[in-house]
Amino acid sequence: MNKSAKYQSQTDKLPVPANVPAGTDASKPHAHNNLDRAIRATVARATGGISPHSVTEAWSDWSMHLARSPGRQLELIERAQSNVLKTITYSAAALMQDEIPAPFKPKSYDHRFADPAWNKAPFNIWMQSFLTIQDWWDEATEPMRGLHKQDGDRVRFQMRQFLDLMSPSNLPWMNPQILAETAKTGGRNVADGAAHFAEDLIHTLTQTHKPAPEGYKLGVDLACTPGDVVFRNDLFELIQYTPQTKNVHPEPVLFIPAWIMKYYILDLSPQNSMVNYLVQQGFTVFVISWCNPGADQSELSLEDYRRRGVLEALQAINSIVPGQKVHANGYCLGGTLLAITAATMARYGDDRLASLTLMAAQVDFAESGELLLFVDESQVAFVEDMMWEQGFLDRPQMARTFASIRAEDLIYTRAVNRYFLGKEDLPTDIGIWNADTTRMPARMHSEYLRGLFLENRLTAGRFAVEGRVIALKDISAPMFVIATETDHIAPWRSVYKTKLFSDCEMTFVLTKGGHNGGIISEPGHPGRHFRVALRAAGALYEDPDNWIAKQRKIPGSWWPEYSKWLRQKSKRRQTPPDTGNAAAGYPALCEAPGTYIYQL
Known part of the structure; x- marks a missing residue:
């Protein structure tokens, strides 16, 4: 029996837990509990979810x-x-x-x-x-x-x-x-600003999406790397990209984006698409495109995203590219999910991962910056009651949280330019993506807030998967971990702590930029630099301040360094695999970027 089948047989025998996190309404609900929750949910909507x-x-x-x-x-x-x-x-x-x-x-x-x-x-x-x-x-x-x-x-x-x-x-x-x-x-800017304000107010009240401006259409200008959807369930679509070189490295690359974003941050314009770059470097690339959940999917759990998301994507890739290990790459929360999945696979001896890449992703949340200001027992309970009523954390509620962390730029500077100076927003690919927000299922978001942010279970030895605690130190596959210097969502010293809780070989990169701009840092991007160093498997820990003091800045993009690292962890090139595998149940369903990317 191969490792994949052995793993599948073991997990099928284990009960699927309710996954109700410790601390969730530990007190016994009283007769009028729903009345209390409804009132708290009403207050939460009025305060933007702030307790x-x-x-x-x-x-x-x-x-x-x-x-x-x-x-x-x-x-x-x-x-x-x-x-x-x-x-x-x-x-x-x-x-x-x-x-x-x-x-x-x-x-x-x-x-x-x-x-x-x-x-x-x-x-x-x-x-x-x-x-x-x-x-x-x-x-x-x-x-x-x-x-x-x-x-x-x-x-x-x-x-x-x-x-x-x-x-x-x-x-x-x-x-x-x-x-x-x-x-x-002569006051024309004031009149134009008033028109902009009225337009934005209508969009805010109606929660309608503005159409993409000329030159920024999905599937044409953005998310336009050629490929096909080769698998779909209610949670995600799996996209396989068309090879652009005569031969490719046999090990495929799987991107796992966060479920709070549309995947095409990794496939923006052709010149700054990380997906397109790796395809051009001779890799077979797959990407998970998550659904945008509605109220009927409020019970989707973190375990669903692991089991019916990452593991099903791996199973599909194993059928399309048989006999090859996978380079898995997780971005933001997708990286946290990948780390959880990899630790669980290691527990069962499942060695299908050739390597792990974590981009601006945290496994320890004790130093996760200003986002922690929105997380305590009262605050989480408040958000849970709001989601209990509507079934999800809505797009504006999440967007306001991130914008408030850098309000001087993301809120007030834009407001002055748009409403007082009368300037139109200059469209950019990353700006269009940033406005294309998604929802978060109520149950999954509650589990994520409590289990990871509030209780920090993953590195405290208290995060259980399928009834048993997992340990990141069980991961033996080599890691490539990227942090960004000015990240206010996943501060680089917090990302660096991945070294504390793992023993495998790790290449750590610190690059210029923020949470998105530092990752989308294509070759030729002006003013970029990065630092990089290898930590051998089992080496002693070095604190981040000493680490950064020893590393020199390397001018340019970190992408070529990553491509070189992937090549070193891969075998020699060979003929590209076919798109999908209809005989194994993975036919090409439609062209990229698929259908879930258009869900509002």
């Missing part, structure tokens, strides 16, 4: 610790006095047209004050006044002895949201760009 309890608890914790810390209060008073004095001195010099260094600078990622007009009075005075307050609140929310770190971070985050809203860049009479544009166009 009022979590907000008030954070402020209460911060203010009570500050109230009993007179020394800390004195520090903040001194900080306020110093900041005010600096601002007054700078303002007086600015009014006298004397040039002195500005006491405060915007953060590196804050581009709201980049226009040179902000350096002239009175705009520079307003900008410095805003930055003065921002600096004080940054100091006021620094850790205090006894203060829960998450509460301090939440207070800082909430104050940043408030200050971003009140920034002078958002006020037409204080923003020199808006004033100059209004004078130049």
Whole structure:
């Protein structure tokens, strides 16, 4: 019996667990439990899924610790006095047209004050006044002895949201760009902005998708690498791409994207398509295209995505390309799912994976950045009640969470440009993809939030699959792990912790860019660089700060490094396999990009 069949026979004998995560409504439901949940769901919709309890608890914790810390209060008073004095001195010099260094600078990622007009009075005075307050609140929310770190971070985050809203860049009479544009166009920018606002409001209220602009049509301009759908179930479509070289490496590559995104982030325009690049490098590439679940699929579980998603995709590939191991590549949450799947396969001795690639994917969630600000027991229960009523986490609810983390750029800068300057959004391939959001099934999202984010079970030795705990250290296949320098969803030091919980050979890459831009970093992309180093199997752990201090920056894209690594882990090229395998039950069903990509 081969390894694949042995694995299948073992899993078929095991009971499929209910997978109700520990901590989910542990208290016995009372007679009117549904009434309580319905009320909480109504409140959750009104607050965008933010728990009022979590907000008030954070402020209460911060203010009570500050109230009993007179020394800390004195520090903040001194900080306020110093900041005010600096601002007054700078303002007086600015009014006298004397040039002195500005006491405060915007953060590196804050581009709201980049226009040179902000350096002239009175705009520079307003900008410095805003930055003065921002600096004080940054100091006021620094850790205090006894203060829960998450509460301090939440207070800082909430104050940043408030200050971003009140920034002078958002006020037409204080923003020199808006004033100059209004004078130049005679107010036409205001009229155009009002039309844009009305258009966006209608789309928000009706939840309709805007049609793709000219040059960005799916299957023609985006997601246009030639291929065919060779398998489909209710959860995903499997796409096999047409070879573009005479011979190919025998081991196929399987991409597993996150289920919170449409897969074509990996197949954008032809020039920056990672799928197209690897096909051109002589690899047989498959991609999972997840469905966009509706309310009738609310009971889809994390186990469904593993079992009826990744494992069924592997089974199909094994039939289409028989006798060959698979290079599996997981992006974001798809990487987390791949790690779970690989650890489970290793437990059963299933060795069908030639290698694992994790792109901007976390296996430990203790340091997962500002997304943790939205995760505690009260918050998760609040979101669960909202999903219990509607059956899924809807697109706008998820999009607001990600946008709020970088509100100064993703919300307010766009609003100023569109509503006050009257500018149309310039379409880009990644912008079109970013707006093509998806839903999350209620059960799966609850399991993911509780089991991974809230309780961090995967690296705590408490994540069970089919009734038994799995361990990442069981994985023996070589890994290629990519993190990005400015990732605010999967911070690179969090991704780096994959080294802590695995013993296999690992190549770790740190590349310039964010969660999406750092991954979609094709050869020729200007200003790119990366660092790379090999960790031998069983080697001692090295902390991330020491690691980065030793690595030199290599200019250019990391994609050629990845292609070289895949070639080293593959056998010599041979004739490409056929598309699908009708005799084995995997006929070509339709051309890529398939049908699920169009689901709204």
